Amino acid sequence: MAAARSAGSTGSGSAAGTILRPDWLLADASVAPVAGHAIRIVDDRVDAVGPGIAMVADHPDDEVVDLPDRVVLPGFVNAHVHLYGLLAHGIPLDAAPSGFWAFLEEFWWPKVEDRLDHDMVAAAADWACGEMLRSGTTTFLDILEAPNALPGGLDAQAEAVRRSGLRGILSFEATERSGPEVAAAGLDENVRFIADCRNGGADDLVSGLVSIHTLFTCSDDFVREAFDRAAELDVLVHAHCNEGVHEGEWCEAHHGHRTLEHYESLGVAGPGFLASQVVHLSETERRIVAERGIRCSHMPLANGEVGGGIAPVPELLDAGVTVGLGSDGYVNDLYEVMRGAFLVHKARLMDPGVMDAHRVLAMATSGGAEALALDRVGRLEPGWSADLQVVDGRFPTPVTEANLAEQLVLFRGAHHVDSVMVAGRWRVRDGRVLDVDPEAQRARLHEQARRLWSAA
Ligand SMILES: [Zn+2]
Numbered sequence: 001m002a003a004a005r006s007a008g009s010t011g012s013g014s015a016a017g018t019i020l021r022p023d024w025l026l027a028d029a030s031v032a033p034v035a036g037h038a039i040r041i042v043d044d045r046v047d048a049v050g051p052g053i054a055m056v057a058d059h060p061d062d063e064v065v066d067l068p069d070r071v072v073l074p075g076f077v078n079a080h081v082h083l084y085g086l087l088a089h090g091i092p093l094d095a096a097p098s099g100f101w102a103f104l105e106e107f108w109w110p111k112v113e114d115r116l117d118h119d120m121v122a123a124a125a126d127w128a129c130g131e132m133l134r135s136g137t138t139t140f141l142d143i144l145e146a147p148n149a150l151p152g153g154l155d156a157q158a159e160a161v162r163r164s165g166l167r168g169i170l171s172f173e174a175t176e177r178s179g180p181e182v183a184a185a186g187l188d189e190n191v192r193f194i195a196d197c198r199n200g201g202a203d204d205l206v207s208g209l210v211s212i213h214t215l216f217t218c219s220d221d222f223v224r225e226a227f228d229r230a231a232e233l234d235v236l237v238h239a240h241c242n243e244g245v246h247e248g249e250w251c252e253a254h255h256g257h258r259t260l261e262h263y264e265s266l267g268v269a270g271p272g273f274l275a276s277q278v279v280h281l282s283e284t285e286r287r288i289v290a291e292r293g294i295r296c297s298h299m300p301l302a303n304g305e306v307g308g309g310i311a312p313v314p315e316l317l318d319a320g321v322t323v324g325l326g327s328d329g330y331v332n333d334l335y336e337v338m339r340g341a342f343l344v345h346k347a348r349l350m351d352p353g354v355m356d357a358h359r360v361l362a363m364a365t366s367g368g369a370e371a372l373a374l375d376r377v378g379r380l381e382p383g384w385s386a387d388l389q390v391v392d393g394r395f396p397t398p399v400t401e402a403n404l405a406e407q408l409v410l411f412r413g414a415h416h417v418d419s420v421m422v423a424g425r426w427r428v429r430d431g432r433v434l435d436v437d438p439e440a441q442r443a444r445l446h447e448q449a450r451r452l453w454s455a456a
Pocket residue numbers: 080082143240328
């Protein structure tokens with residue numbers, strides 16, 4: 001473990017700062033790292049980045065944390081997670097679903113989402129937050145669909161998220177599939193939760209946005225209402241979009257054009273829209289996403305799990321689209337998700353040049369933050385939020401400016417994450433999440449998973 005000259009930092013309430021001095025600093029995932037650069041943190045923000053020796057000399061009262069053999073990089077942004085997804089890991093099934101639609105209709109809706117209650121989602125949130133912190137994630141967007149956990153499902157999760165210290169955006173995925181009352185209650189849950197978070201004060205790292213499910217479970221009027229209410233609150237609308245072939249075909253049959261064309265016809269295709277998945281896009285839909293500034297998130301591992309396909313992410317990035325990475329509640333370790341993103345597109349396009357490591361790291365950090373419309377999150381620059389991870393840099397081969405990003409994307413994992421800081425506060429030290437009892441969390445999650453599985 002790194003030899004810290006002095007351990008810990010509250011990062012708050014003091015004019016003095018904390019200086020971290022790793023071997024390598026990768027302050028912005030899209031550009032080359034710098035050896036010998038340090039980072040100074042005051043309160044919840046990055047104050048300065050630059051040569052370590054000069055920085056320490058300029059701030060003699062600061063706490064200095066030497067991090068030999070370590071790399072400091074921005075914390076990951078998981079741009080799409082379902083915290084409750086954990087409860088379904090290993091759930092007994094008679095047979096694998098026969099396709100994406102069967103996955104939803106025969107399994108995910110009746111046997112998971114429709115059976116969730118507050119105790120279940122709270123236990124899953126506790127564990128998932130620890131899992132994300134341990135693997136270098138500092139920010140996430142959660143989408144809860146649990147019609148029988150209304151109202152208050154978001155609050156049950158928020159309690160766990162606030163305990164963890166993560167920066168979390170929580171949303172309820174409103175849908176008309178369970179009838180108009182549940183649909184209205186889902187939208188209301190988002191609106192009420194957003195307002196409650198805003199009343200919670202500037203230090204609250206939990207916030208909300210408006211989520212809806214898909215066009216095949218939401219009418220035009222309902223979609224318009226969701227966007228209207230989000231616009232009033234100045235938040236994004238998130239929707240799952242073309243995760244399998246079903247939604248595009250359904251839209252063609254019911255509306256005479258495809259999913260993104262329909263959002264455009266409703267007048268809501270723009271930067272206020274976060275379209276997750278985007279696996280199956282026609283040429284016209286790709287053009288709409290790029291020209292309208294729709295934000296996207298990419299879930300390569302979860303798309304594999306449901307047999308959904310591979311999203312045209314290099315093409316979207318080439319067209320200037322903002323894309324973040326997400327776990328979708330499947331494998332909540334962004335290192336694994338990054339490897340998926342790094343590899344699947346080369347295979348699909350039979351071209352090893354389409355996805356370099358900086359591109360992948362940028363999606364996992366600044367790209368995710370931009371996809372979620374977060375202000376000054378995702379890079380370690382003066383004035384930006386002090387959300388970072390300290391990673392073991394003892395690679396078996398020498399590190400260079402040119403190879404560090406690839407070394408991280410391909411050869412690091414959660415077990416290499418030494419420390420994690422969110423908004424200037426350490427949440428993980430020496431590979432352990434601070435102030436949690438993982439065995440108690442695990443026992444609680446087992447109990448809640450058994451309840452769900454027995455009902456299924
Ligand atoms: Zn999802």
